[in-house]
Amino acid sequence: MNVRQTIGWNLRRLRVAKGLSQERLAFEAGIDRSYVGRVERGTENVTVGTLEALAKVLSVNVSELFAEINPENKKPPGLRSGRKQKAP
Template sequence: MQQCRSTGGVKRNHPDDLRETFARNLRLLRAEKGMSQETLAFESGVNRTYVSDVERGIRNISLDNISRLAKALDVPAWTLLKGDLSP
């Protein structure tokens, strides 16, 4: 039986949901580019704490912000959602 996790009052049952995939890919690509969270936030026009929350999987990100972050990382937006992005 899967363990139910709760984040911000929203229960998530899937062990590797899209939000976690996005968070993992964002951290990986940001690190590969040698960018700090602060630099990524500045380049994408979002707040640094927002980037931190997204990377920890506790923020439900909008399509507009996915686009902004992808542009700042110079990758297609779908790359951040790809399930098998290798380190």
């Protein structure tokens, strides 16, 4: 796995763990939603500034995005699509 794929894997893992959609993460980081998708797929070269913005929204150190991936782990699942139910 190359570095871009590692960053993408970790970004998706951390985003889903926080319950954030790509759209919400992008909005709070001040970047485009489609850019977040490309980063998660490992097709985008990310700048240090963008990594800092994403890490800040996720409340983690930038180093978390570079964490080594265990090859036995399955790809992090996505969030359930659709709108969240309103509380009664």
